[in-house]
Structures are given as C-alpha cells and as structure tokens.
Amino acid sequence: MTRETLHGATALVTGADTRLGAAIAANLLQAGVRLATHVNDPAALAAHPSAEVNFAAQATDEQAVTAGLRQVHEAFGALNILVTCHAQPVTGGLLEQPHDAFWAHLDQQLSGSYLFAREAAPLLKSADWGRVVLLSSGWAVGAPGLAAVASAAAGVQVLCKTLSRELGPHGTTVNALAHAFTDSEWLTCDAQALALDEARLREQIGQHVPAGHLGQPEQIAHTVRLLCQPVIGAAVAQTLQCNGGYFRHRT
Numbered sequence: 001m002t003r004e005t006l007h008g009a010t011a012l013v014t015g016a017d018t019r020l021g022a023a024i025a026a027n028l029l030q031a032g033v034r035l036a037t038h039v040n041d042p043a044a045l046a047a048h049p050s051a052e053v054n055f056a057a058q059a060t061d062e063q064a065v066t067a068g069l070r071q072v073h074e075a076f077g078a079l080n081i082l083v084t085c086h087a088q089p090v091t092g093g094l095l096e097q098p099h100d101a102f103w104a105h106l107d108q109q110l111s112g113s114y115l116f117a118r119e120a121a122p123l124l125k126s127a128d129w130g131r132v133v134l135l136s137s138g139w140a141v142g143a144p145g146l147a148a149v150a151s152a153a154a155g156v157q158v159l160c161k162t163l164s165r166e167l168g169p170h171g172t173t174v175n176a177l178a179h180a181f182t183d184s185e186w187l188t189c190d191a192q193a194l195a196l197d198e199a200r201l202r203e204q205i206g207q208h209v210p211a212g213h214l215g216q217p218e219q220i221a222h223t224v225r226l227l228c229q230p231v232i233g234a235a236v237a238q239t240l241q242c243n244g245g246y247f248r249h250r251t
Contacts, residue, residue, distance in 0.1 A: 003129060003230040007032035010076040010127070011228070012069075014059065014116055015086030016051075017044035019184040020135065023217035024083055024224050025051070031225060033081065036072045038116075040086055052076075059086045059112025069119040079123035081228050084113045085135045087152070088185055091145045091192040102148045109136070109152035110159065117163055117174075130172030131228040134160050135220075138180030138243045143193035153178065157239045164237035173236045175227050180243035181205070182215040210245030 003009075011028050015021035016037035025037050025048055036053035039045060045054050053075045057064035072079060087109035090101055113134050124130035139146050140153035160176040167174055181190050191201045194208065206212045223242055226232065241247055 005032070006081075006225070006228060006230070008034065009080040009228075009230075010034045010036070010072075010078065011081035011083070012036040012038065012053075012072055012079060012116075012120065013083045013085060014038040014112075015040060015084070016048055017041050018085060018088065019217045020179070020182070020186075020220055021083075021085035022047065023221040024085060027218070027221035027225050028081070028083075028228070034076060036075065038068055038086065040088075058108075059115065060107045062115060065112075065115045066119055069116075069123070072120075073123055076123070078127040079120055080127050080130055080230075082116065082120045082124065082130075082132045083135070083224055083228070084116050084133070086112055086116075087135075089137070089189050090148050091188055092148070093145050094147060097147065102151075105148040106152045106155070109149075110155040113156050114159060117159075121167065124167060124172045125170040128171065129230050130167065130170070131230070131232075132163065132167065132172060132174040133224050133227050134163075134174070134176045135224075136176055136178050136239075137186060137189055138178040138241060138247055139189050139193060140178060141247065143189075144195070145192040146189055149189050160239065161237045168236060173233060175235055175237065176239040177220070177224060177227065178239050178241050178243070179215070179220055181209050181246055182217065182220055182242070184217055184220075187214070208246060209243070210248075213244070215242060215244055 055068035
C-alpha cells in the first residue's frame, strides 16, 4: 500500500539558514516529519529547535558532510527525504568575476548537492521509500553576469537525471526545482539578468512576471512538500520551474 502522508517520515534539509531552506524546513515540520537540518553558518545551529538533528558544515567539506550524515544515521537509521538548498548566489560579468569566485559557487552548489546526495544514498536506500529534491536557479538558461549561477544550475539539473537512474530502482525519486523571481537571497540574480537593481525590480515586477508579484519562500516550500509526497511516484528526473511564469517552458 502506498503511504498517504509525510507524518513520521524522516527528512534532511540542507541550508536551513537560508530564506528558502528555513521555509522548507518549517513546512516539512508542519507536515509531521522527523527533521534534520544542515546550516552553513555554525551561529545558526539554534534556528530550528524542533529539529532532532542540527549540524553545521561547508557543503564542499567532504569530511564535515560525512560527519553530519552520520548524525542523521544515528538519529533516524534511515532517511525518506533529502532537500538540498544550501547554495548562495554569486553574480559578476565575464571580465569582472574572479576565476576562484566562479568555481567557488559551482563547488558549493553542484559539488555540495552531489556530496549530500552521495552520503544520504545509503540511508535513502534503506528506507521503504524516498524523495530527493535538488534546488537550483531558474537561470540555467543563462544571462549576463550569471555565468557561475547558470553553470551550476544546469549541472544540478543534469545531476538530478543521473541520480534518478541510480536511486530509482531503490524506491527513491529525484527531482529538481528551479526557482527565480522569489523574494529571497537569489533575487539578486533576477535583478542582474534584467540589468536592474533589486529595488527597481520589486517596483516593476508586474512588468516582467505574469504572476504580477514575487514568489514567496513559503510558496517554494509548499511546492517542495508536494514533490516529497510519497504518492507522487510518477514524477521522476523532472525540473519543476517556479518563477511566476517568466520562463514559459518546461525542462
């Protein structure tokens, strides 16, 4: 019989110290999951007191990520849900962005998503069902000043397809969520792409987005929760676009 709700499921949300990550963690808690959270900044460890596990790690630190997943294993034994939301945006034109800054973002977003998925894989396989949602930017299509963001986002979306083939036979579906025009740290990417400052973009949002308003982190969180539902088993290796209708295409 297919499980009907998320109540009692185990979940790890990375980047719970970001606006999107915090909203996703809170939403899953409301659904009744047993929650583990990762934060980038150790000072944010107390941000989610209802989580059973809290750990801090740089997403590019293999040993720290492995140690964090060991805590999850000790607390839960198995893992049903992994949501990766730890990366932060970086912008810069081709001639202005240092090489190190370009690769630092790719390492945080793409390598970090890979590391968390790799270390979570045994726990996901040992559960009776699993869901992985990898967050990335909607600007995988590319835009001026977003070389690092676009490259990392495209990589995450392809990683999603590969992980689906590896984890699918074990009952775990993997999907990506590409967000843009959301009221979060990532709004800087939208402003950069449209050659506007953030304040002007907020004023003019109705001119650019069919929805007529910025998306809210809580709306992204509801969409992630939908993708985590155990009854959503036919959605596999998809990238769901959440951008208020700006990018009118499907990937």
